[in-house]
Amino acid sequence: MWRFRDVGKTCGDCHENIHKGYISDPFMPGGDCRHCHDESRWNSVSFDHSTTRFALEGAHAEQGCWKCHFRKDDAGKARQRFSGLPVSCSFCHADHHSGQFDAVGVTDCGRCHDSRAFKPASRFDHDRTLFKLEGRHKEIACEKCHKTIRIKGNSVVLYKIKEFRCEDCHQ
Numbered sequence: 001m002w003r004f005r006d007v008g009k010t011c012g013d014c015h016e017n018i019h020k021g022y023i024s025d026p027f028m029p030g031g032d033c034r035h036c037h038d039e040s041r042w043n044s045v046s047f048d049h050s051t052t053r054f055a056l057e058g059a060h061a062e063q064g065c066w067k068c069h070f071r072k073d074d075a076g077k078a079r080q081r082f083s084g085l086p087v088s089c090s091f092c093h094a095d096h097h098s099g100q101f102d103a104v105g106v107t108d109c110g111r112c113h114d115s116r117a118f119k120p121a122s123r124f125d126h127d128r129t130l131f132k133l134e135g136r137h138k139e140i141a142c143e144k145c146h147k148t149i150r151i152k153g154n155s156v157v158l159y160k161i162k163e164f165r166c167e168d169c170h171q
Contacts, residue, residue, distance in 0.1 A: 023082045027051070054087045058115030068092065098151040100160045131164050145169065 008014050011033040019028060027047075028035050038044040045065055049056040056063075068085070070078045085091070089109040101107045112124040126133045149158045 019080065019082070022080050027082070054085075059118070060115050096156065097159060098154060098156045100156075100158075131161070 010031070011017070012031050015033075017031050017033070020031070025031075036045050036047045038046065047065075049061075054060075066078075069082055070080050073079050088106065090107060093109075095107055097107070099107070101109075101111070143157075145161065145164075146157050146159055148155050150156070
């Protein structure tokens with residue numbers, strides 16, 4: 001005979017909390033899984049990421065939780081991590097500029113890029129550099145001056161040009 005009386009009222013009464021010790025109580029009050037998960041469809045996750053140190057904007061908002069919070073270790077096993085994740089771009093993304101924009105060991109990608117499409121033109125201001133674009137220089141394509149070179153075995157666009165004398169470009 002089936003008995004359903006006093007079966008349990010919370011997820012934890014029947015299920016193991018796989019996030020125990022990984023998600024702190026403010027983000028999962030009382031261990032209630034329904035704070036993020038939908039009871040009718042477990043893989044449907046809804047969480048207000050703006051309550052954390054890293055609000056999801058642009059392309060970040062389109063990523064699934066697994067992309068950032070479950071990473072494979074050296075043995076290939078997926079390990080979860082929620083609290084204490086770095087919010088720096090370099091934690092997830094490679095530095096395609098080979099450290100050209102490091103300031104005290106950190107690159108602030110947001111100085112030129114945004115998280116929507118990561119196109120640099122939206123934020124970059126050449127007037128804040130040592131070589132302001134004036135006159136005909138405003139009309140020249142970026143790659144005319146910013147050549148691709150090899151740094152540490154990688155092909156990298158040289159943005160930090162150390163010398164820009166007229167004769168470097170003009171014969």
